[in-house]
Every structure is written in structure tokens, then in C-alpha cells.
Amino acid sequence: MSGPPTAGTRPDEVRRHNRTALLRRLHVGGPCTRAELAAELGLNRSTIKALVDGLAEAGVVVEQVSVKRTGAGRPSLLVLPQPRSLWVLAVDVGVEQTTVAAVGFGGEVLGTRGWTLPRGSGSPDDLLAKIGAAGRRLAERIGSEPVGVGVSVPGVVRRDGYVHEAPNLHWEGVPVGERLSAALNRPVLVGNDAELGALAEHTRGIATEAADMVFVSVDVGVGGGVISERAALRGSGGYVGELGHMVVRPGGRPCYCGCQGCWETEIGEDALCRALGLPEGSPREAVVGELRSLAGEEPQVALTRMREFTDWLGLGLINVVNLLGPQLVVLGDLLAALPDAVVDEAAETVRERSLVSRAVGGIRIVASPLGKEAKIIGAAELAFQQALSG
Numbered sequence: 603m604s605g606p607p608t609a610g611t612r613p614d615e616v617r618r619h620n621r622t623a624l625l626r627r628l629h630v631g632g633p634c635t636r637a638e639l640a641a642e643l644g645l646n647r648s649t650i651k652a653l654v655d656g657l658a659e660a661g662v663v664v665e666q667v668s669v670k671r672t673g674a675g676r677p678s679l680l681v682l683p684q685p686r687s688l689w690v691l692a693v694d695v696g697v698e699q700t701t702v703a704a705v706g707f708g709g710e711v712l713g714t715r716g717w718t719l720p721r722g723s724g725s726p727d728d729l730l731a732k733i734g735a736a737g738r739r740l741a742e743r744i745g746s747e748p749v750g751v752g753v754s755v756p757g758v759v760r761r762d763g764y765v766h767e768a769p770n771l772h773w774e775g776v777p778v779g780e781r782l783s784a785a786l787n788r789p790v791l792v793g794n795d796a797e798l799g800a801l802a803e804h805t806r807g808i809a810t811e812a813a814d815m816v817f818v819s820v821d822v823g824v825g826g827g828v829i830s831e832r833a834a835l836r837g838s839g840g841y842v843g844e845l846g847h848m849v850v851r852p853g854g855r856p857c858y859c860g861c862q863g864c865w866e867t868e869i870g871e872d873a874l875c876r877a878l879g880l881p882e883g884s885p886r887e888a889v890v891g892e893l894r895s896l897a898g899e900e901p902q903v904a905l906t907r908m909r910e911f912t913d914w915l916g917l918g919l920i921n922v923v924n925l926l927g928p929q930l931v932v933l934g935d936l937l938a939a940l941p942d943a944v945v946d947e948a949a950e951t952v953r954e955r956s957l958v959s960r961a962v963g964g965i966r967i968v969a970s971p972l973g974k975e976a977k978i979i980g981a982a983e984l985a986f987q988q989a990l991s992g
């Protein structure tokens with residue numbers, strides 16, 4: 603988000619900046635009084651009144667008497683976001699499962715559509731056509747058009763929505779943003795699934811207080827999303843965060859990227875299956891089910907069974923922490939289902955062996971509380987970031 607307006611900024615720009623700040627506060631923080639808005643945003647009451655009146659007139663908020671009374675004065679009016687007034691379409695393109703959700707202003711899910719496809723089946727054209735049709739059906743049901751569209755793709759994604767490579771979907775060079783934008787006649791923003799996981803945890807999950815955090819996820823491959831000084835770290839073309847392709851084991855297993863011994867070959871889905879004694883490529887439910895049952899065992903049982911996996915997880919995380927210096931690392935998607943004992947052991951390894959962790963004074967490493975919902979929430983927030991600043 604942009605900083606406060608400086609002296610010499612035109613009045614309409616100041617108004618727009620204040621309106622964006624107020625909309626974001628209501629969207630992320632939920633209902634509150636005008637007095638709370640004034641205090642939190644550092645604006646005077648007449649500015650807040652003018653903004654809230656304008657939004658109420660447009661139907662974006664309503665005001666209603668608060669049930670909680672403070673002191674003996676008049677009951678305060680609560681400003682409530684109206685979910686259907688501004689809504690976005692959020693899309694999570696998964697390797698097996700695709701979900702399309704309508705998410706309203708304030709974060710309420712207004713409707714979803716989803717379907718499962720066998721891995722690697724279906725062309726991008728088919729899938730994008732299905733997403734377009736699902737989006738249009740949701741819009742018909744809600745009775746208005748979305749203000750934006752956000753899409754999560756498990757692959758190497760350029761800022762303009764061009765998917766350079768999504769190996770687990772067997773996609774190469776697919777202009778997802780352009781195609782969906784044409785199908786839905788709306789602006790479309792596309793992000794890598796781990797990048798959007800980071801955005802979700804930073805906006806609505808466990809990382810709202812962390813200025814610097816890293817999201818590491820295992821879907822099939824291993825992805826990374828980085829928040830640095832409260833903003834997404836993008837890198838050249840938006841391609842930052844391919845943490846799965848750090849080489850951690852020279853001469854190790856070959857990786858599709860052309861290297862050998864990438865972190866992904868040691869902690870990706872196949873490695874997880876090997877650690878759990880499941881055939882590689884086992885269905886998602888089988889992997890999660892096995893992790894859950896292991897989580898119910900004594901910590902030592904989980905650690906013994908997943909010893910090698912835990913060591914590689916810890917070793918890669920030492921590199922991630924030394925390189926990026928986060929306060930918090932959130933483990934997402936399949937990693938969110940890891941037994942606590944495995945996460946704690948990897949975190950202990952980082953605390954002991956990472957120079958940066960020792961300097962910072964203990965970096966927290968935790969499982970993602972949003973779990974598999976992180977990607978769709980992140981896709982919605984990507985769309986809202988742009989829609990609310992307009």
C-alpha cells in the first residue's frame with residue numbers, strides 16, 4: 603500500500619488515498635465505529651463522516667446501532683461492509699482440484715464452484731473455459747459483476763498473468779491473465795500459489811503482525827512466497843521465490859528443472875510419499891490422511907518415521923532463513939498437515955544452526971492455520987488489493 607500523502611498532493615488524490623485506507627481497514631478488520639476509524643487511520647471525524655456517507659450512499663457500507671455501548675453517551679454507529687456491493691472472483695487452479703469462489707467485501711464467501719480432474723488431464727483451454735463459465739454463473743447468481751479477478755497457479759508466473767511454466771499442470775507459455783480477462787471482461791491478476799499463500803497469511807492468517815515472513819508450501823512441487831517490509835517481494839518479472847529449486851544435495855535425484863538434488867526432490871510430494879511409505883503420486887487424501895494419523899502418534903514415532911524428511915526440511919529452512927531473514931516462516935498446503943513433532947524439530951534445527959535466526963533471536967516456524975484455503979484467500983486478496991485502491 604502507498605504511504606500517506608505528502609504536502610502538495612492534490613485534494614482528490616488525498617481523498618482517494620483516505621478512501622482506500624478506509625476500505626482496506628473495513629475489508630480486513632471488519633465492522634467498527636466511525637470513532638475507531640478516525641483513531642486507527644489518523645483522520646479527523648469530519649473526513650471520516652464524509653467518506654462513510656459517500657460509501658453508504660453507494661451501498662458499499664451500512665451503519666447500524668452498535669450493541670456494545672461504551673459509557674453513558676449515545677450508542678455509537680457501527681460501519682458494516684456490504685459483501686455483495688464489491689466482490690471479486692477468486693480462482694485456485696490446483697493440480698487435481700480447481701476452485702472458483704465469489705468473495706465479498708469484508709471476506710465473506712458468497713458462493714463457490716469446484717471440480718476435480720485427474721492429474722495432467724485437460725488442456726489449459728478447457729480449464730480456462732470452465733473457469734470462465736463458473737465465474738459467469740456465480741455473477742448471475744449474485745446479480746452483479748465482480749470488481750476484479752485473482753487467480754492462483756502452481757507455477758512460474760509473470761506479473762502480467764503469463765504462466766511461463768507450470769510443470770505439474772503440464773502448462774508452458776499460457777497467457778492465463780489475458781485469456782480469462784477476455785472471457786470474463788474483467789481485470790485479472792495472476793499469482794504463484796505460494797506467493798498468494800504468503801499474501802493470505804499476511805492479510806488474514808497467522809502472519810498479520812509479521813513485517814517479514816516467508817511462506818513455504820508443498821503442493822506437488824515446493825513453492826515459496828516472500829513478504830518483505832509488509833510488501834510482496836517480486837523479483838525480476840515477478841518470478842521470485844522458487845525455493846524448491848535451491849540445490850541442497852549436489853548429485854542427488856534429478857529434478858525436472860535440469861538440476862540434481864533440488865530441495866523439491868527431498869521434501870516435495872514424492873519425497874513425502876516415500877517418507878510415509880506410500881507410492882509416489884498417491885492421491886492427496888491418502889497423503890494427508892497418513893500425516894494426520896502420524897500426528898496422533900507419540901512425537902518420537904513421527905520423528906523416527908520421518909527422520910530423513912525432517913532433516914532435509916530443516917536444512918532447506920536454514921538456507922531460506924539465512925537468505926531472507928524473516929521473523930516468521932509459515933509451512934503451507936501439504937506441509938500444514940505435518941505432525942507437530944516434525945515442525946518443532948525442523949524449527950529447532952534452524953534455531954541452532956542458522957546465523958540469522960540466532961541474530962534475530964528466534965524465528966518462528968509454524969504450520970499454516972489457513973491450510974489449503976490459503977491459495978483461494980490469497981487470490982481474492984490479490985484482486986481486492988487492486989480493486990480497493992481504484
Ligand SMILES: [Zn+2]
Binds near residue numbers: 857858860861864866
Ligand atoms: Zn529443481
